Amino acid sequence: MKAFIGIGLLGSGFVKAMLQKGDAVQVWNRTAAKAKALEAYGAKAFNRVEEAVQGAEIIHVTLKDDATVDEVLTSASNGLQQGAVIIDHTTTSVKGAIQRTSYWKSKGFTYLHAPVFMGPQNALESTGFMMVSGNQSVIEKYEPALSKMTGKLLNFGAEEGKAAGIKLSGNLFLLSLTAGLADALALAKVHNIQPSELLTLFNNWNPGASVPARLKKISEAKFNEPSWELNMARKDAGLMLSAAKEAGTNLTVIPAIAAVMDTWIAKGNGSDDWSVIAKDSL
CATH class of the missing domain: 3.40.50.720 (NAD(P)-binding Rossmann-like Domain)
Known part of the structure; x- marks a missing residue:
């Protein structure tokens, strides 16, 4: 029973x-x-x-x-x-x-x-x-x-308790993912892009597939082998923030990410892989 x-x-x-x-x-x-x-x-x-x-x-x-x-x-x-x-x-x-x-x-x-x-x-x-x-x-x-x-x-x-911690960490990622999608939809709207068109992108390009490799790179601290330099990623974040500001649209996630990027650039890590922003989490 x-x-x-x-x-x-x-x-x-x-x-x-x-x-x-x-x-x-x-x-x-x-x-x-x-x-x-x-x-x-x-x-x-x-x-x-x-x-x-x-x-x-x-x-x-x-x-x-x-x-x-x-x-x-x-x-x-x-x-x-x-x-x-x-x-x-x-x-x-x-x-x-x-x-x-x-x-x-x-x-x-x-x-x-x-x-x-x-x-x-x-x-x-x-x-x-x-x-x-x-x-x-x-x-x-x-x-x-x-x-x-x-x-x-x-x-x-x-x-004991490790499974609980793993679950919370996974849920944190899901919350961050949804908040990121909300920002992506808001920026798409600024550029007159329909949600269905954004879905077309993600139906063909799956960024989620890169998560294991990205996490492995972060955990191994291989920040000096950039696939996307922090300086360039920050430049793109700036374009996003400028477009949103001009349209009077608020973004939730990107302003916080940009602030962390600025901190690491100020430390001299601008030429490193942009994932260096996760270094302090190791």
Whole structure:
């Protein structure tokens, strides 16, 4: 028997996939109607979280944040069977993941943080990426079950909380990417370029494909082998800022990047690869 706490878009997809694979699943959600809706697919919904976890060997969690996870698991604790395993897919802080692992172990339960890079459709189709770190014997034991939930399970080793840090770092990149796209759309509008035309560019030229090579170059600190000199990149940033200013358009990301570029140019790094601006992050 499995239990699933937190029936949002992601949780709903996970539960439907579990039911399709023949699992018996008990569900709970603060908005009871979301849990109740899954009864049409074969789940059993409960109004009280401590009832939803009764008899469950594994309890999956997808909630909002550290505080919500702690609050809900505390409420659920009276219904947990001895030796139950809590697998938390919530995006949380590193500190929270470490503390919960230790706390629930002291209570006789296993807590494993397993955040994901998955959307609702991924959860339903068992595709995407799930990450784990920590006690390797625990991970080895539950790896087969977790692997069935995702396209790829990434094990980042024995350090507690590392999976949480990786998830936050990845999400930071996604936030930056979207902010960058917002600036690109704003600049395109300045030049009377339609979003569909910008999409034509990215359908043919995929800058995302260069991310692994770019990260490798940064991590190896090979800034003296430029593919795009910092001075030239700053010149282009200046063109972007000037065009936006003339049109009365505000850009979000580029002004901050230009300021960092100016700092590194002032240090004498203008002829280095423009990725030198990431040097202090190493």
